[in-house]
Amino acid sequence: MLIERLALIGVGLIGGSLARALRAAGTCGYVIGQDIDHDRLERAQGLGIIDEGAPDLGTAVAGADAVVVAVPIGAIRAVFAGIRPGLPIRTLVTDVGSVKGAVVAAARALLGEHLPYVVPGHPIVGAERSGVESSSAQLFAGQRVILTPLPETMRSATERVQAMWESAGAEVEVMEADRHDELLAATSHLPHALACALVNAVIRVGGPEAALRYTAGGFGDLTRIASSSPALWRDIFLANREHLFAALTCFRAEIESLREAIAHDDGEAVLASLWDAKTVRDALAAERRSRGLGTSPSRP
Amino acid sequence: MLIERLALIGVGLIGGSLARALRAAGTCGYVIGQDIDHDRLERAQGLGIIDEGAPDLGTAVAGADAVVVAVPIGAIRAVFAGIRPGLPIRTLVTDVGSVKGAVVAAARALLGEHLPYVVPGHPIVGAERSGVESSSAQLFAGQRVILTPLPETMRSATERVQAMWESAGAEVEVMEADRHDELLAATSHLPHALACALVNAVIRVGGPEAALRYTAGGFGDLTRIASSSPALWRDIFLANREHLFAALTCFRAEIESLREAIAHDDGEAVLASLWDAKTVRDALAAERRSRGLGTSPSRP
Numbered sequence: 001m002l003i004e005r006l007a008l009i010g011v012g013l014i015g016g017s018l019a020r021a022l023r024a025a026g027t028c029g030y031v032i033g034q035d036i037d038h039d040r041l042e043r044a045q046g047l048g049i050i051d052e053g054a055p056d057l058g059t060a061v062a063g064a065d066a067v068v069v070a071v072p073i074g075a076i077r078a079v080f081a082g083i084r085p086g087l088p089i090r091t092l093v094t095d096v097g098s099v100k101g102a103v104v105a106a107a108r109a110l111l112g113e114h115l116p117y118v119v120p121g122h123p124i125v126g127a128e129r130s131g132v133e134s135s136s137a138q139l140f141a142g143q144r145v146i147l148t149p150l151p152e153t154m155r156s157a158t159e160r161v162q163a164m165w166e167s168a169g170a171e172v173e174v175m176e177a178d179r180h181d182e183l184l185a186a187t188s189h190l191p192h193a194l195a196c197a198l199v200n201a202v203i204r205v206g207g208p209e210a211a212l213r214y215t216a217g218g219f220g221d222l223t224r225i226a227s228s229s230p231a232l233w234r235d236i237f238l239a240n241r242e243h244l245f246a247a248l249t250c251f252r253a254e255i256e257s258l259r260e261a262i263a264h265d266d267g268e269a270v271l272a273s274l275w276d277a278k279t280v281r282d283a284l285a286a287e288r289r290s291r292g293l294g295t296s297p298s299r300p
Numbered sequence: 301m302l303i304e305r306l307a308l309i310g311v312g313l314i315g316g317s318l319a320r321a322l323r324a325a326g327t328c329g330y331v332i333g334q335d336i337d338h339d340r341l342e343r344a345q346g347l348g349i350i351d352e353g354a355p356d357l358g359t360a361v362a363g364a365d366a367v368v369v370a371v372p373i374g375a376i377r378a379v380f381a382g383i384r385p386g387l388p389i390r391t392l393v394t395d396v397g398s399v400k401g402a403v404v405a406a407a408r409a410l411l412g413e414h415l416p417y418v419v420p421g422h423p424i425v426g427a428e429r430s431g432v433e434s435s436s437a438q439l440f441a442g443q444r445v446i447l448t449p450l451p452e453t454m455r456s457a458t459e460r461v462q463a464m465w466e467s468a469g470a471e472v473e474v475m476e477a478d479r480h481d482e483l484l485a486a487t488s489h490l491p492h493a494l495a496c497a498l499v500n501a502v503i504r505v506g507g508p509e510a511a512l513r514y515t516a517g518g519f520g521d522l523t524r525i526a527s528s529s530p531a532l533w534r535d536i537f538l539a540n541r542e543h544l545f546a547a548l549t550c551f552r553a554e555i556e557s558l559r560e561a562i563a564h565d566d567g568e569a570v571l572a573s574l575w576d577a578k579t580v581r582d583a584l585a586a587e588r589r590s591r592g593l594g595t596s597p598s599r600p
Binding site: 144188192194199220227234238249251256274275 | 547
């Protein structure tokens with residue numbers, strides 16, 4: 001068995017879904033969970049997602065051959081600090097945080113002698129739902145997971161974490177943490193920033209009523225993610241400050257050129273910009289269909 | 301019967317759905333259709349959406365007591381010019397275009413003596429699907445329609461068009477064309493511009509591959525509308541140039557303040573902005589649920 005004893009720190013949608021998937025695939029044996037929310041830990045045990053809830057981080061990781069840290073990015077440092085004293089040497093440590101540079105920095109600061117076994121990771125899945133009750137063994141099927149091992153990380157550690165995610169149905173890619181953060185700043189953090197800026201701009205033009213009364217499905221689709229947890233996203237934005245700033249700068253240039261084209265009544269420039277976007281967006285839709293994705297119901 | 305003989309110019313998703321809804325409600329009798337695409341006209345007749353296809357605009361409007369112009373905004377002038385010679389006096393003329401100032405200007409230029417019977421209108425429905433085959437009698441149920449009568453428009457004409465839309469299940473609101481265009485610039489045209497700018501920014505940061513490989517559902521939701529027809533949206537953008545420019549300026553200010561907050565590591569400002577957006581977005585979701593909307597499946 002790939003993982004005999006898994007310590008799962010943070011039993012929410014992502015952690016719960018991973019535990020379900022690994023159990024279903026027979027990739028892991030005993031699962032011991034830990035969570036800042038004790039009720040959630042009990043519910044997860046009731047749902048059969050974990051075998052046991054640990055009273056603290058030290059107890060959770062003692063004897064584990066792999067630790068999966070599935071907590072919000074803002075809590076990574078506290079968790080690393082908490083697991084360190086009890087962490088057996090040669091125990092794999094991986095996580096699911098959406099900003100990898102911050103995780104690498106926290107690992108360097110707090111898990112020094114464990115770095116050969118540290119494999120930062122990020123499953124790229126939508127997070128519109130949340131909570132262990134929404135977890136599913138199928139959440140990662142056909143989805144991509146990026147691993148960003150450190151130079152110190154042993155190749156065998158990366159391979160084991162890769163095998164873990166593949167057993168959950170994911171497609172794994174390995175890259176440098178900084179490249180991950182640059183890409184995700186554009187593909188995930190920037191969209192979130194825009195959704196929020198759009199809602200706020202509509203309020204400024206038409207008052208809160210405008211967003212409620214004069215919008216159709218397109219606006220609803222665009223701004224759905226603006227309903228996510230503000231504190232969680234503040235932490236992501238600040239953890240990926242530099243790359244998000246660069247992505248915003250790049251986006252601002254796109255907006256500027258469109259704004260110029262509109263000001264000058266330049267139909268050809270507007271059309272070219274719309275076609276560029278459509279070409280890639282259509283390819284994305286085709287690619288997602290080919291992976292069997294994109295059929296989840298949209299919410300209001 | 302509210303409308304004995306309806307001339308439907310443009311038999312696509314919107315026109316076809318309106319004809320279906322009016323027939324289902326018993327609001328209209330005979331429907332004569334006209335479309336630049338002759339095949340589409342035949343398909344619409346085959347589907348029972350229209351009773352007869354007219355060979356030209358003059359034939360379509362002869363004897364009609366109401367004309368619904370359901371063509372892309374870029375074709376409005378040509379249609380108004382085409383119907384004018386055969387248009388009976390006292391025949392209602394309404395449309396479904398997404399920019400009302402342009403329709404008012406076209407009506408003033410081309411339908412002078414008919415202005416008392418001209419009632420520009422705009423059903424606010426998502427346009428992700430298209431084509432008469434996707435038309436549905438339920439498309440407008442619970443959705444808002446804005447009417448923007450001219451000062452010359454007779455009150456009774458506005459009331460008849462309002463009754464027509466209400467019989468299709470829509471909620472009707474009357475406002476000035478300019479206010480409509482200002483609001484929709486923010487709630488509809490700006491989101492479309494952003495979706496395209498976002499796709500283009502992602503391509504600039506990570507290449508076309510990035511959009512395909514490293515995006516999750518949030519990006520898919522945000523950019524779905526970027527797959528719509530570029531020519532159609534170019535025409536909308538240019539028809540609503542001034543208000544869209546103002547909305548882009550307002551949006552740019554939102555992006556700037558977020559960018560500043562990120563640059564200065566100002567967590568409180570970031571959090572406040574995220575909370576503002578979430579509050580209104582949550583209210584929108586609740587409002588749409590209360591109207592029974594927002595349950596349509598999302599596409600890839």
